[in-house]
Amino acid sequence: MQSVGIIDIKIGNTQSLKNALNYLNCDVTLTNDIYKLKQSDKLIFPGVGHFSFGSKQLYKNKLRDFLINEIEKGKKILAICLGMQLLFQTSEEDLNFSGLSVIKGKVRKLPEIKTSKSESFPNTSWKNIEMLKNDRLLTHCDDKDMFYFIHSYYCEPMDNSNVIGYSKYNNFKFASVVKYNNCYGTQFHPEKSGKSGLNLLSSFLSI
Numbered sequence: 001m002q003s004v005g006i007i008d009i010k011i012g013n014t015q016s017l018k019n020a021l022n023y024l025n026c027d028v029t030l031t032n033d034i035y036k037l038k039q040s041d042k043l044i045f046p047g048v049g050h051f052s053f054g055s056k057q058l059y060k061n062k063l064r065d066f067l068i069n070e071i072e073k074g075k076k077i078l079a080i081c082l083g084m085q086l087l088f089q090t091s092e093e094d095l096n097f098s099g100l101s102v103i104k105g106k107v108r109k110l111p112e113i114k115t116s117k118s119e120s121f122p123n124t125s126w127k128n129i130e131m132l133k134n135d136r137l138l139t140h141c142d143d144k145d146m147f148y149f150i151h152s153y154y155c156e157p158m159d160n161s162n163v164i165g166y167s168k169y170n171n172f173k174f175a176s177v178v179k180y181n182n183c184y185g186t187q188f189h190p191e192k193s194g195k196s197g198l199n200l201l202s203s204f205l206s207i
Contacts, residue, residue: 005040012046047082084185105157122152
């Protein structure tokens with residue numbers, strides 16, 4: 001049985017993620033204890049809320065350097081929603097706080113387009129992924145799979161080679177799946193995306 005450490009710094013709705021991983025027969029530990037996280041086969045870094053709060057929590061729990069080191073060493077990590085945004089350098093949500101900077105680039109506010117056909121803001125919807133690369137994380141996904149998004153900001157990497165999947169909001173294309181080394185980020189919530197999300201989590205566990 002695989003062990004998965006969910007990084008718990010009070011920025012994520014962790015129960016649904018824990019339930020999904022238990023369904024996939026994982027040994028799940030929800031913790032901010034660095035020793036316990038090091039013992040886990042894989043790590044998941046979920047997050048919702050404000051970029052500055054997430055950044056402060058990383059410092060407060062002494063997880064910033066730990067995560068950067070684990071990512072550089074090639075540990076298999078999945079960062080979700082705000083967790084993905086915190087992989088980047090800075091965010092327009094609050095330029096006074098920095099992310100992990102393992103992916104060069106910025107987090108920007110989604111453009112608000114007000115027409116009779118425009119989607120609501122923030123982006124709260126089910127969307128598919130335009131896959132750019134054959135990657136093991138997306139092995140069991142296709143363009144018909146729908147994933148649950150809820151966000152006001154999107155990630156803009158300097159190097160597009162970090163992007164393995166795009167999605168659209170009001171025809172504005174943004175990175176919805178990114179990768180650096182063995183660290184992945186999804187702007188959507190796989191744990192809230194039904195069978196499609198479970199398939200993606202299962203693929204991550206098989207890497």
